[in-house]
Ligand code: CAA
C-alpha cells in the first residue's frame with residue numbers, strides 16, 4: 064500500500080482545514096443549538112468542489128481520489144460533523160451511486176447538479192421496520208408499464224428536507240427477496256411524495272433528518288438504477304464506499320477533540336503546573352494520539368484500496384468500527400481533560416461527544432460492520 068500524500072492531497076486538506084476553521088467554526092455552536100441546516104455553508108462547499116469530490120469533471124465533479132475525500136472529511140468533521148454528514152451522503156451515497164451505476168441520461172439530469180453542489184442528494188434505505196435488516200423492505204414499487212407506483216415510508220433520511228433528489232430503495236417483487244429490490248431516483252415535488260417530520264436529535268443537530276412518505280408516486284421507468292433486481296446489491300455496494308466517509312467523519316470528530324484537549328492541557332494549570340505535566344493527563348493524550356493515528360491509517364487504507372479498484376468491503380467496515388469507537392472514547396476523555404469547562408457549549412468538546420455517537424449507528428451499526436468483517440474473514 065502506498066499512501067504517501069501528494070502535493071495535491073495536502074492542498075485539498077489545507078483548503079478543507081481553512082474552510083472549517085474560518086467559515087464553519089464561528090457559527091457551529093449556534094447552528095447546533097438551533098438545529099439550523101448549514102445551507103449557505105453547503106453552497107460554499109459546493110463552490111470549492113467538495114460536494115462531488117470524486118466525480119469525473121465531465122459531470123461537474125472535482126475528479127479527486129478517495130484519499131482526498133478522507134482528508135477533507137476529517138478536516139470538516141473536526142469542526143462541524145453536521146456539515147460533514149451532508150457532504151458524505153451527497154458524495155459517497157448519492158453521487159458515487161449514480162456515477163457508477165446510472166445511465167448517461169441519469170448522470171446528466173441528476174448527477175451534474177449534485178456534483179456541482181447546486182442540488183443536494185439523499186439516500187433512502189431505512190424504514191421503520193427495516194434498519195440493520197435491510198432486505199425486509201416494505202416500501203413497494205409496482206411495475207405499471209411506463210412507470211413504477213411507489214408506496215411506503217422511509218425514516219431517518221439525512222438531507223430529507225434539504226435534498227432535491229432522492230435515491231429510494233423499494234421492493235418490486237416480494238417473492239424474489241433481495242433479488243426483487245430496486246433503486247429509483249425520485250424528485251422532490253413528484254405528486255404523492257411528502258417530506259414528513261424532522262427529528263430532534265442528540266447530535267449532528269444541524270443536519271436535517273426526516274421521515275419521507277410515498278403515496279402512489281409515479282416514478283418513470285427510466286429512473287430505475289441498473290438492471291431489474293439490482294437494488295439491494297446497489298445499496299450494499301454504495302454503502303461500502305459510504306462507510307469510508309463515515310469512518311473519516313468519526314476520525315475527524317476524534318482528532319478535533321484531541322487537538323482541543325492538547326491545547327487546553329497546555330493552558331490550564333492545577334497544582335502549580337500545566338495539567339499536561341500530570342502524567343495521568345499526558346498518558347490520556349498519548350492514548351488518544353495512538354488511536355487517532357490508527358483510525359487515520361485504516362481510513363486511508365480503505366480509500367487506497369477503493370482507488371486501486373480492489374475490493375474494500377472488509378476494510379471500510381474495519382475503519383468504521385475502529386474510528387467510531389475511537390471517536391466515542393476520545394471525545395469523552397477530551398471532556399474529562401477540560402474538567403467542568405468541557406461540560407459547557409463554548410469549549411466545543413461536549414458537541415463533539417454528542418456527535419460521535421451517531422458514527423456507531425448510521426451506515427450500518429457497529430454490529431453490522433462486524434457481520435461484514437466476520438463473514439469476510441471466515442469465508
Ligand atoms: N456489494 C455488492 N453486493 C453485496 C455486497 C456488497 N458490498 N454485500 C452483500 N452483497 C450481496 C450478496 O452477495 C447477496 O447477493 P447473492 O444472494 O446474489 O449472493 C446479497 O447482497 C444479500 O447479501 P447478504 O446475504 O449478506 O444480506 P443480509 O440480509 O445477510 O444482510 C447486512 C447483510 C450486511 C447486514 C446488510 O443488510 C446491511 O448492510 N445492513 C445495514 C444497512 C445499512 O447500512 N443501512 C444504512 C442506511 S444509509 C445511512 O445510514 C446513511 C446515513 O446515515 C448518513
Ligand code: FAD
Nearest residue numbers: 186187188189194195196219220221272425426427428430
Ligand atoms: P436496528 O436494526 O433495529 O438495530 C437495533 C440494535 O440491534 C442495534 O444495536 C443493532 O446493531 C442490533 N442488531 C440488529 N441486527 C443485529 C444482528 N443481526 N446481530 C447483532 N446485532 C444486531 N438511513 C438511510 O437509509 N438513509 C439515511 O440518510 C440515514 N440517515 C440517518 C441519520 C440519523 C441521524 C440516524 C439516527 C439514522 C440514519 N439512517 C439513515 C438510519 C440508520 O442507517 C439506521 O438507524 C441503522 O442502520 C440501524 O437501524 P435501526 O435504527 O432500525 O436499528
